[in-house]
Amino acid sequence: MTHARTYLDHNASSPLRPEARAAMLGALDVVGNPSSVHAEGRQARAIIEAARAEVAALVGATPGEVIFTSGATEANNWVVKSGWDELLVCSAEHDSVAVPARGAANATLWPSAPTAHLGFLQTHLDMRAKRVAPGPLLIALQMANNETGLLQPVAEAVRLAADAENVWLHTDAVQAAGRVPIDFAALGVQSLVVSSHKIGGPKGVGALIVSATADLPPLIAGGGQERGKRAGTENVAAIAGFGAAAKAAARDLADMPRIAAMRDRLEREAKAINAETYVVGEGLPRLPNTACIADPWRKAETMVIAFDLAGIAVSSGAACASGKVGYSRVLDGMGLPRGIAGSTIRVSLGWNTCEADIDEFLAAWAAVTAKGRSEAKRAAAMGS
Ligand code: PMP
Secondary structure, eight states, X not given: OOOOOEEOBTTTOOOOOHHHHHHXXXXXXXXXXXXXXXHHHHHHHHHHHHHHHHHHHHHTOOGGGEEEESOHHHHHHHHHTSOOSEEEEETTOOHHHHHHHHTSTTEEEEOBSSSBOHHHHHHHHHHHHTSSSOOOEEEEOOSBOTTTOBBOOHHHHHXXXXXXXXXXXXXXXXXXTTTSOOOHHHHXXXXXXXXXXXXXXXXXXXXXXXXXXOOOOOSBOSSOTGGGTBOSOOOHHHHHHHHHHHHHHHHGGGGHHHHHHHHHHHHHHHHHHOTTOEETTTTSOBOTTEEEEEOTTSOHHHHHHHHHHTTEEOEESSTTSTTOOSOOHHHHTTTOSTTSGGGEEEEEOOXXXXXXXXXXXXXXXXXXXXXXXXXXXXXXXXXX
């Protein structure tokens, strides 16, 4: 007998929303090249521009500020590799920011334990202000962490850097989009990144939002698409799905109290089942959909496999890349109690999560953590 699976890994990828599927299917039958002037071309162009307006609305930007990309990894790489004299990169950034930044000779890692240290930023900016005509500095600070859901002080960072010369603030809003309200215009960063598949759109499409008052060198030269910044005929169907998902995600912001209540129940009851349950980031400002919880007696990767066998998809560490289990530099760098970082799983809820999914998870949590304790007791008895 097959039992329906319980999917609780929306931070890795959220299931395709019906609205996005319908928009994609419709767009697949549109024949024109969006750059063509005839009716077929104009029809394809209209789909792209409608999607651009929806993505802009989700993050409080203007449509002209939205550049479609193949996803957030491309958009983050684009910004990080745009020829800065200096980079200041939060230690909790996603690999699509951290890895290209690590390759730069002039990058400083900005400590984040548990969230970005604002005093460190202030000191860095004060020292820099003493230099004559400092070269361009990129400051990268994600809006919310993909593993813990912790919200970063982006607005405060913008305020601290307000008087600094030649500074570009970049925020990766992949996990925040559709889960907390975002107002690009009010925030005052120069660039922001979103990814379609984290909000219920298709994979392989995202957007870089660049302020109308800022300018970035082009990523791909060619036919002049995307304001001359990223040439190549657009992926019309994927963009259509992204736009429909952005519209639905903006609507579903009103559903976040329900999601937060389910997440809170999950954490509360997980602790009631096993008093040793540790909730990472508890009490701190974080996304409404993410629970990052540990059973100190069990290894994260063993738990993920046990949950998978029980029909439940959760993840450990930054499980966005294939085969990545266990190690997490973000959790390691948070100063958690000993043994917690390696024993933490991420449970992330989304648009189609319901109470029954939480029930399934809690039943499995009881079994998985009881097994951890009985194995630990047996090992201790054998050792004594
Ligand atoms: N940034 C963050 C915070 C993410 O969680 C992810 C996805 N794991 C990315 C960037 C990369 O997004 P994409 O899959 O669209 O390349």
